[in-house]
Amino acid sequence: MYSLLEKAAAAAEAGELEVLAAHLERAGEFSEDSPGLSDYFLAGLATRLGRERPANLYLRAEGMPQIDLFYLMHQHLPFLRAGKFANDALLEYCVDRQEATVLGLGIGQGRQELDLVTRAGLERVTVVGVDVAARSLDAAGRAMNGPEVPAGTRVDFRPVLAASEDVDDSVWEMIERLPRPLLVTASFALHHMLNHEGEQDARAALLRRLRRLEPAALALCEPDSDHHLVPLRVRLANAWHHYGTVFAAIDATGATDGEKREMKRFFGREIADVVGATCESTRYERHEPTRTWLNRLTACGFTPVPLPPPPPAAGQPAGFSTIAHPTHLELAYRHTSVAAVIVAEPTR
Numbered sequence: 405m406y407s408l409l410e411k412a413a414a415a416a417e418a419g420e421l422e423v424l425a426a427h428l429e430r431a432g433e434f435s436e437d438s439p440g441l442s443d444y445f446l447a448g449l450a451t452r453l454g455r456e457r458p459a460n461l462y463l464r465a466e467g468m469p470q471i472d473l474f475y476l477m478h479q480h481l482p483f484l485r486a487g488k489f490a491n492d493a494l495l496e497y498c499v500d501r502q503e504a505t506v507l508g509l510g511i512g513q514g515r516q517e518l519d520l521v522t523r524a525g526l527e528r529v530t531v532v533g534v535d536v537a538a539r540s541l542d543a544a545g546r547a548m549n550g551p552e553v554p555a556g557t558r559v560d561f562r563p564v565l566a567a568s569e570d571v572d573d574s575v576w577e578m579i580e581r582l583p584r585p586l587l588v589t590a591s592f593a594l595h596h597m598l599n600h601e602g603e604q605d606a607r608a609a610l611l612r613r614l615r616r617l618e619p620a621a622l623a624l625c626e627p628d629s630d631h632h633l634v635p636l637r638v639r640l641a642n643a644w645h646h647y648g649t650v651f652a653a654i655d656a657t658g659a660t661d662g663e664k665r666e667m668k669r670f671f672g673r674e675i676a677d678v679v680g681a682t683c684e685s686t687r688y689e690r691h692e693p694t695r696t697w698l699n700r701l702t703a704c705g706f707t708p709v710p711l712p713p714p715p716p717a718a719g720q721p722a723g724f725s726t727i728a729h730p731t732h733l734e735l736a737y738r739h740t741s742v743a744a745v746i747v748a749e750p751t752r
Contacts, residue, residue: 405431405434405442406442406644408427408430408431409427409431409442409445409446409449409640409644410637410640410641411423411427412424412427412428412431412449413449413636413637413640413679414637415427416449416452416636417635417636417637421452421453424449424452424453425453428446428449428450428453431446432446439668439672440651441644441647441648441651443672444647444668444671444672444675444676445640445643445644445675445679447672447675447676447680448675448676448677448678448679448680449679449680450680451676451680451681451682452680452682473666473667473670474513474515476659476663476666476667477667477670478515480654480657480658480659480663480667481653481654481657481667482717482720482724482726482735483650483653483735483737483742483743485717486591486592486625486733486735486743486744486745487515487516487519487589487591487623487625488516488519488714489625489711489714489726489733489745490516490589490591490623490624490625490745490747491516491519491520491523491589491623492711492714493621493623493709493711493747494520494587494589494621494623494747495520495523495524497585497587497620497621498524498525498526498585498587501526501585502526502527502528503526503527503528503529503530503583504524504526504528504529504530504583504584504585504586504587505529505530505531505532505579505582505583505584505585505586505587506520506521506529506530506531506532506586506587506588506589507532507534507579507586507587507588507589507619508531508532508533508534508544508589508590509534509568509588509589509590509593509594509610510534510535510568510590510591510592510593510594510596511531511533511534511535511540511541511544511589512535512537512540512544512593513540513543513544513547514531514533514543514544514545514547514548515547516589516591517531517533517544517548517589518544518547518548518550518552518553520587520589521548521553521557521559522552522553522554522557524557525554525557526557527556527557527558528557528558528559528560528583529557529558529559529560530559530560530562530582530583531544531548531559531560531561531562532562532564532575532578532579532582533545533561533562533563533564534564534566534567534568534571534575535563535564535565535566536565536566536567538565541563541564541565542563544561544563545561545563548561549561562578567596567597567598568590568593568594568596568597568610569597569598569600569606569609569610576613576617579617580617584618584620585619585620585621586617586618586619586620587619587620587621587623588614588619588621588622588623589623590622590623590624590625591623591624591625592625592626592627592743594607594610594624594626595626595627595632595689595690595691595692596688596689596690597610597690598685598688598690605700607700608700608703608704611700611701611704611705611706612704612705615704615705615706615750618750619750620749621709621747621748621749622701622706622747622748622749623745623746623747624697624701624745624746624747624748625743625744625745625746626691626692626694626697626743626744626746627646627691627742627743628646628691628693628694628734628741628742628743628744629642629643629645629646629691629692629693630642630691630692630693630696631643631646631678631689631690631691631692632690632691632692633690636679639678639679640679643675643678643679645740646691646742647671647674647675649737649738649740649742650671650737650742651668651671652737652738653723653724653737653738653742654667654668656721656722656723656724656737657721658719658721674689677689694732694734694741694744694746697744697746698731698732698746701746701748702751705750705751706748706749706750706751707748707749707750707751708730708731708732708746708747708748709747709748709749710728710730710731711728711732711733711745711747712728713726713727713728713733714726714733723737723738724736724737725737725739731746732744732745732746733745733746
């Protein structure tokens with residue numbers, strides 16, 4: 405099956421759509437009733453032929469609400485607990501403090517930031533939430549003023565409706581005036597960043613801007629694969645390895661068959677973006693290897709700090725591991741790195 409996908413990707417790169425269609429038709433003969441890894445790659449490559457919605461019912465179904473799906477994955481997949489592992493380290497910067505500012509890049513519904521606020525023991529916290537989705541910012545705002553916030557903590561939530569690379573200068577100036585320490589969170593968000601026209605590395609530009617704010621620490625959680633600037637056939641190979649590991653990890657969990665199907669559908673949408681997007685300006689799942697993020701952080705004036713490995717969660721299936729390196733935590737399944745947690749301080 406993979407050899408047919410590889411031939412299909414080569415045809416797509418060459419613009420040979422008839423050849424692409426023939427390879428996909430041949431590969432489709434091996435599909436099963438319940439979609440597996442290869443079916444999501446087939447569906448993604450098929451979008452290059454204008455087939456926006458694959459025929460397979462499982463791939464077309466909307467599935468459970470996003471909020472329930474995130475909870476489900478957090479419950480079963482240790483990779484999705486990366487934000488909590490990052491918070492464990494960020495709490496050290498809140499010791500003996502009465503107030504702090506948290507800048508959440510790609511804050512989503514604010515789960516990681518809420519966890520940090522509830523555990524930090526601070527009297528006042530300003531949370532600046534940056535996200536492209538107004539609904540997510542609304543949910544984060546409700547969470548920051550909800551019942552989970554300790555009675556002795558007052559939270560000032562400031563939403564910013566923008567992509568991380570498009571934050572306005574006035575917002576940066578506002579953050580400069582907010583109370584310190586400043587803690588920056590960015591979990592599974594920065595790989596969505598796109599370079600502006602004529603810009604070489606929007607991610608480095610953002611990190612340099614953050615460095616000028618003199619944060620106490622920056623916590624970065626990112627997948628460990630390479631789907632950013634490499635050609636389609638390389639993206640295919642990297643994605644096959646990465647998502648193959650993720651799908652195997654899902655199968656190893658104690659989730660029901662229906663829950664496993666939902667989790668795979670979530671990552672299947674990422675696969676479709678990685679191999680199916682025909683316009684670079686609309687491709688958002690642009691993961692990079694951990695080493696690339698570490699090198700970029702160092703070049704932009706940050707120094708990663710050692711993190712202790714968290715204890716295994718109760719009932720965690722065999723095969724999942726968290727490995728402490730001098731510069732980051734590696735979240736792995738069967739000795740294959742899936743994601744990383746990096747906490748870095750400004751280099752002095």
